[in-house]
Amino acid sequence: xxxxxxxxxxxxxxxxxxxxxxxxxxxxxxxxxxxxxxxxxxxxxxxxxxxxxxxxxxxxxxxxxxxxxxxxxxxxxxxxxxxxxxxxxxxxxxxxxxxxxxxxxxxxxxxxxxxxxxxxxxxxxxxxxxxxxxxxxxxxxxxxxxxxxxxxxxxxxxxxxxxxxxxxxxxxxxxxxxxxxxxxxxxxxxxxxxxxxxxxxxxxxxxxxxxxxxxxxxxxxxxxxxxxxxxxxxxxxxxxxxxxxxxxxxxxxxxxxxxxxxxxxxxxxxxxxxxxxxxxxxxxxxxxxxxxxxxxxxxxxxxxxxxxxxxxxxxxxxxxxxxxxxxxxxxxxxxxxxxxxxxxxxxxxxxxxxxxxxxxxxxxxxxxxxxxxxxxxxxxxxxxxxxxxxxxxxxxxxxxxxxxxxxxxxxxxxxxxxxxxxxxxxxxxxxxxxxxxxxxxxxxxxxxxxxxxxxxxxxxxxxxxxxxxxxxxxxxxxxxxxxxxxxxxxxxxxxxxxxxxxxxxxxxxxxxxxxxxxxxxxxxxxxxxx
Amino acid sequence: xxxxxxxxxxxxxxxxxxxxxxxxxxxxxxxxxxxxxxxxxxxxxxxxxxxxxxxxxxxxxxxxxxxxxxxxxxxxxxxxxxxxxxxxxxxxxxxxxxxxxxxxxxxxxxxxxxxxxxxxxxxxxxxxxxxxxxxxxxxxxxxxxxxxxxxxxxxxxxxxxxxxxxxxxxxxxxxxxxxxxxxxxxxxxxxxxxxxxxxxxxxxxxxxxxxxxxxxxxxxxxxxxxxxxxxxxxxxxxxxxxxxxxxxxxxxxxxxxxxxxxxxxxxxxxxxxxxxxxxxxxxxxxxxxxxxxxxxxxxxxxxxxxxxxxxxxxxxxxxxxxxxxxxxxxxxxxxxxxxxxxxxxxxxxxxxxxxxxxxxxxxxxxxxxxxxxxx
Numbered sequence: 001x002x003x004x005x006x007x008x009x010x011x012x013x014x015x016x017x018x019x020x021x022x023x024x025x026x027x028x029x030x031x032x033x034x035x036x037x038x039x040x041x042x043x044x045x046x047x048x049x050x051x052x053x054x055x056x057x058x059x060x061x062x063x064x065x066x067x068x069x070x071x072x073x074x075x076x077x078x079x080x081x082x083x084x085x086x087x088x089x090x091x092x093x094x095x096x097x098x099x100x101x102x103x104x105x106x107x108x109x110x111x112x113x114x115x116x117x118x119x120x121x122x123x124x125x126x127x128x129x130x131x132x133x134x135x136x137x138x139x140x141x142x143x144x145x146x147x148x149x150x151x152x153x154x155x156x157x158x159x160x161x162x163x164x165x166x167x168x169x170x171x172x173x174x175x176x177x178x179x180x181x182x183x184x185x186x187x188x189x190x191x192x193x194x195x196x197x198x199x200x201x202x203x204x205x206x207x208x209x210x211x212x213x214x215x216x217x218x219x220x221x222x223x224x225x226x227x228x229x230x231x232x233x234x235x236x237x238x239x240x241x242x243x244x245x246x247x248x249x250x251x252x253x254x255x256x257x258x259x260x261x262x263x264x265x266x267x268x269x270x271x272x273x274x275x276x277x278x279x280x281x282x283x284x285x286x287x288x289x290x291x292x293x294x295x296x297x298x299x300x301x302x303x304x305x306x307x308x309x310x311x312x313x314x315x316x317x318x319x320x321x322x323x324x325x326x327x328x329x330x331x332x333x334x335x336x337x338x339x340x341x342x343x344x345x346x347x348x349x350x351x352x353x354x355x356x357x358x359x360x361x362x363x364x365x366x367x368x369x370x371x372x373x374x375x376x377x378x379x380x381x382x383x384x385x386x387x388x389x390x391x392x393x394x395x396x397x398x399x400x401x402x403x404x405x406x407x408x409x410x411x412x413x414x415x416x417x418x419x420x421x422x423x424x425x426x427x428x429x430x431x432x433x434x435x436x437x438x439x440x441x442x443x444x445x446x447x448x449x450x451x452x453x454x455x456x457x458x459x460x461x462x463x464x465x466x467x468x469x470x471x472x473x474x475x476x477x478x479x480x481x482x483x484x485x486x487x488x489x490x491x492x493x494x495x496x497x498x499x500x501x502x503x504x505x506x507x508x509x510x511x512x513x514x515x516x517x518x519x520x521x522x523x524x525x526x527x528x529x530x
Numbered sequence: 531x532x533x534x535x536x537x538x539x540x541x542x543x544x545x546x547x548x549x550x551x552x553x554x555x556x557x558x559x560x561x562x563x564x565x566x567x568x569x570x571x572x573x574x575x576x577x578x579x580x581x582x583x584x585x586x587x588x589x590x591x592x593x594x595x596x597x598x599x600x601x602x603x604x605x606x607x608x609x610x611x612x613x614x615x616x617x618x619x620x621x622x623x624x625x626x627x628x629x630x631x632x633x634x635x636x637x638x639x640x641x642x643x644x645x646x647x648x649x650x651x652x653x654x655x656x657x658x659x660x661x662x663x664x665x666x667x668x669x670x671x672x673x674x675x676x677x678x679x680x681x682x683x684x685x686x687x688x689x690x691x692x693x694x695x696x697x698x699x700x701x702x703x704x705x706x707x708x709x710x711x712x713x714x715x716x717x718x719x720x721x722x723x724x725x726x727x728x729x730x731x732x733x734x735x736x737x738x739x740x741x742x743x744x745x746x747x748x749x750x751x752x753x754x755x756x757x758x759x760x761x762x763x764x765x766x767x768x769x770x771x772x773x774x775x776x777x778x779x780x781x782x783x784x785x786x787x788x789x790x791x792x793x794x795x796x797x798x799x800x801x802x803x804x805x806x807x808x809x810x811x812x813x814x815x816x817x818x819x820x821x822x823x824x825x826x827x828x829x830x831x832x833x834x835x836x837x838x839x840x841x842x843x844x845x846x847x848x849x850x851x852x853x854x855x856x857x858x859x860x861x862x863x864x865x866x867x868x869x870x871x872x873x874x875x876x877x878x879x880x881x882x883x884x885x886x887x888x889x890x891x892x893x894x895x896x897x898x899x900x901x902x903x904x905x
Contacts (some may be wrong), residue, residue, distance in 0.1 A: 003782065008784065011649075023782070024782060024785050025782050026741065026743065026815075027784045027786050027808070027809050027812045027813060027814055027816035029712075029727050030710060030711055030712055030812050033684070033711075033712030034709075034712065035692055036712075037712065086625075087705060091544070094587070095714040098653050100657050131678070135855030138678050143789035145640040163704055167619075167724055175784030176782075176783060176784075177686065177781065177782075177903075178594055178783055178784060178876075179780065179781075179783055179876035179877055179902070179903075180778060180780055180781060180785065180876075180877060181778060181875075181876055181877060181878065181879060181880060181883070181901050182876030182901065182902070183783060183877045184785055184876075184879070184880035184883060184901065185874050185875065185878075185883040185901035185902075186903065187880065188599075188874070188880045188881075188882065188883035188884040188887065188902065189883075189888075189891075189899075190874030190883040190886055190887045190899055190901040191887075191899065191900060191901065192873075192897045192898065192899060192900055195887075195891075196884060196887070200720075201897050207607075210891065214888065214891055215892070216891065216892050216893075216895045217895045218534070218891065218895060218897075219594065220893060222895070222897055223896055223898045223899060224821070224871075224898060225871055225900050225901075226871075226900035226902075228903075229898065229900070231870040233548075234871060235868075236865070236868060236896075237869055237871050238861045238864075238865050238869040238870070239857060239858055239862075239869060239870045240860040240870070240871045240872070240873065241854075241858075241871075241872045241886070241889070242872075242873040243871070243872075243873065243874055243878055243882060243883075243886055244875030244876075244877050244878050244902075245873055245875055245876075245881075245902040247873070247902075250902065255531065264859055265857070266857030266858065266860070266861050266862070268717055268857065268858075270674060270875075271830065272823075272827055272829055273830060274829060274830055274842075278830075278834075279564055281754070281834075281836070281842075282836045282853070283833065283834070283835050283836070283850050283853050283854045283857070284669075284830065284833065284850075285850060285851075285854065286829070286830035286831060286832060286833060287830075287878070289824045289829065290777075290780035290824060290877070291777070291780070291790055291797055291824045292824065293820070293878075293879060294879075294880070295879020295880065295881050295882070296879055296880045297785070297791070297879055297880060298779070298880065299783055299784060299785025300782075300783035300784060300785065303785055303808060305778050305785055305787070305807075306680075306776075306777070306778070307777050307778050307879050308775050308776060309779040310773075310775035310777065310792050310797060311790075311792055311795050311797055311825070312795055313795065314824075314825060314829045315829065315830070315831025316831060316832050316833070317829070317830065317831065318847070319881075319882075319884035320665070320878045320879070320885075320886075321879075321881040321882050321885050322873070323851075324882065324885040324886060325885065325888070326847075326851045327851060327854050327858070328889050328892075328893060329732050329857050329895060330851060330852060330854075330855030330856075331855050331858060331859060333892060333893050334892075335888070335892060336888075336889075341879065341881040344881040344884060344885060345880060345884070347884070348880060348884045350827070351617040361765045366776075371805065380898045382701065391643070403864070407828060417746060422683065423667045425814040426741060426814070426815060426816075427815055427816070429782075429820070433589060434780070434781075434820060435816060435820045435823070436823075437823040437828060438819065438820035438821065438822050438823055439679060439759065439819055439822055440687075440688030440689055440759060441815075441817055441819070443686075443687060443736070444736065444815070456586055471570070489862050499533070507613040517883075526660035
């Protein structure tokens with residue numbers, strides 16, 4: 001997030017797109033609800049009539065996968081109506097003239113054709129956001145889990161840049177991260193393109209730095225993403241070490257994924273449960289769980305915080321860092337002789353400019369009125385950076401991107417005439433390895449069901465509460481039907497949480513070519529009664 | 531703009547819009563910190579904080595319980611300090627004998643209406659507030675007696691106990707649900723002595739707008755709303771206050787601060803951290819209640835190694851780690867360094883992710899490393 005969570009109470013106009021925040025980030029949503037109660041205008045763009053849509057002032061029910069078109073249409077109106085922040089554009093950005101020209105063709109009427117959102121509502125959304133003193137954008141995987149995830153994000157950046165809604169209180173471009181340390185995992189360098197602290201692996205300066213730090217020759221090129229690695233399993237990838245991920249259920253195209261992992265010569269999984277993924281491993285190593293592990297994590301607003309053990313490990317479980325060290329030592333690797341997590345985190349800080357002012361002790365002390373520990377923290381005396389881009393952008397100037405709309409990898413056809421989109425629900429989390437084992441959660445959410453518009457139930461001869469067969473180009477599952485107006489006509493929804501309804505058997509039509517993020521939000525399917 | 535006023539003989543500064551209670555609480559904390567051992571009479575008074583029951587600093591002042599009354603020079607009657615904004619030059623006395631007598635009588639009436647005042651601390655974060663005040667004002671419950679108010683609601687839900695016999699109508703639950711959570715799931719029905727907290731059509735919480743975030747439990751000052759899950763451990767730990775460990779919620783990326791409640795090496799419940807920088811006391815149903823996966827019987831307790839028979843079998847750490855390392859050594863020898871791939875977790879601490887990438891980079895000299903953020 002460019003802005004801190006406390007800023008969520010402060011915008012005049014809030015634009016939420018591709019985020020089901022009240023279910024997926026409920027506590028963050030409380031800030032937004034306060035802003036709305038205070039009188040801020042809420043624009044919600046989502047294919048489904050989610051909870052946020054119910055509380056919105058303007059709901060844009062766009063067709064799944066048409067976000068870029070909607071955002072281009074909005075940018076067109078903002079440019080046409082002269083709602084641009086000329087001073088900001090002049091002082092802080094580059095490429096606006098070309099972008100302005102690029103926009104002229106993408107009228108709201110054009111966008112209506114693609115998004116199915118009335119042009120007048122696109123105009124209204126653009127007018128509201130464009131005239132806001134403080135306009136803030138919030139998004140989640142509904143923006144990124146598309147083959148055009150990069151263009152979607154760039155389109156949001158375009159809107160913020162042209163209106164100067166960045167670098168100030170109550171504004172910004174704010175992606176909400178979905179796992180408690182997914183930000184920290186990226187910060188720590190678990191990425192094929194970046195060393196710790198987002199230092200590019202292709203930069204000779206950083207190559208030299210990490211060659212010296214680790215005493216090992218480095219690859220001069222980027223690594224491959226997990227998606228590519230899974231595709232190459234059995235071909236050129238023959239061994240994997242997976243820590244705490246139920247790849248089989250969380251990733252698209254389960255059959256492909258299972259085949260990939262089975263074709264490995266050697267798979268080691270570190271986890272707290274014998275997940276569907278761990279069951280395929282050659283060696284399964286039991287890790288300590290949350291509540292048993294000391295460590296550091298980073299939240300969605302870049303706040304670095306302390307995780308503390310409250311109870312001793314169950315059985316013989318060991319911390320992940322200890323397990324990795326033990327394997328490394330057995331391979332004769334140097335620099336893996338830690339006794340506690342503290343020196344590991346301190347080493348990460350020493351190697352990462354964004355963490356340079358942090359250390360274990362400082363994080364252990366926690367935030368104060370002055371110190372917030374939100375990165376970048378470039379030196380020891382620095383309190384942290386709640387708001388990014390206040391004076392300058394990291395890369396100098398903000399760049400406008402002349403994006404084009406692209407259709408999803410697969411579009412509906414006679415064979416697969418219904419759009420399936422996937423996500424999470426409030427009461428369950430990911431593949432339910434945790435919430436599925438928490439007493440009481442079943443009372444609120446005992447099983448998965450497919451949310452179908454009542455008109456579609458009739459159209460496909462389904463019955464509310466009964467099972468149906470849902471098929472995509474990759475396979476079929478059976479799932480219970482639930483009639484609801486949350487789903488628009490022609491679009492159905494299910495979460496990927498329940499192992500007995502493996503929705504990700506169907507998904508996997510394509511990937512964003514840059515980020516390799518799967519298009520989990522769009523999958524044409526066919527519905528049949530059982 | 532900063533102004534000055536006097537509280538219990540001590541001059542204090544305040545900003546426009548602050549209430550007497552906010553200023554008094556702040557200066558009391560300040561005095562306790564800075565003047566230990568060298569306190570004026572006024573400062574000593576400050577240390578004894580103004581009692582409240584309907585007050586939650588995160589909520590709009592309500593002025594319902596009247597316990598926070600103070601004397602303001604020139605005012606005919608005592609005023610509720612939680613709702614009264616300070617004015618420049620105001621002179622306030624927070625604990626005169628008259629004020630303390632009023633407070634005691636008010637508390638005696640509140641206590642007389644409740645069947646039970648001593649409740650388990652497992653009921654919720656603030657559940658001991660009435661107990662503490664009863665003890666502070668040495669109320670034995672004999673001077674004022676009479677009918678008790680409130681009717682318990684049977685609600686099958688596994689999380690929130692609705693013991694309204696203990697309700698004192700402070701409306702903190704109603705207000706936290708509306709103001710903090712923004713859900714407006716609960717409200718008040720009836721008037722006066724028959725006032726009752728309820729949901730729409732007096733139904734179950736599951737059938738209301740309630741999301742089971744638990745904020746009502748944690749703000750309730752009497753334990754009328756209680757944490758059913760935590761209370762499962764009530765026999766085991768009696769009225770002993772559980773240990774608390776401050777950490778971060780294991781679920782989404784918001785990073786809510788929580789206190790894990792433990793007793794005898796067992797997690798018995800969760801309290802939201804009222805000063806948590808990302809959540810200020812808020813949690814959701816997962817963070818509040820879905821913690822028992824940690825000590826679930828399904829947990830992996832020993833390493834497993836796949837044997838000749840194709841099945842996973844329990845193994846010692848030594849053996850499993852040897853096997854793990856051996857596999858990488860073999861693949862590396864046969865297929866080279868670009869044949870090994872590491873996937874770090876978005877749920878483990880950063881040290882795990884850092885070492886995973888170090889293992890791949892320092893071990894094999896490649897960038898064949900990713901985390902689980904692409905799905």
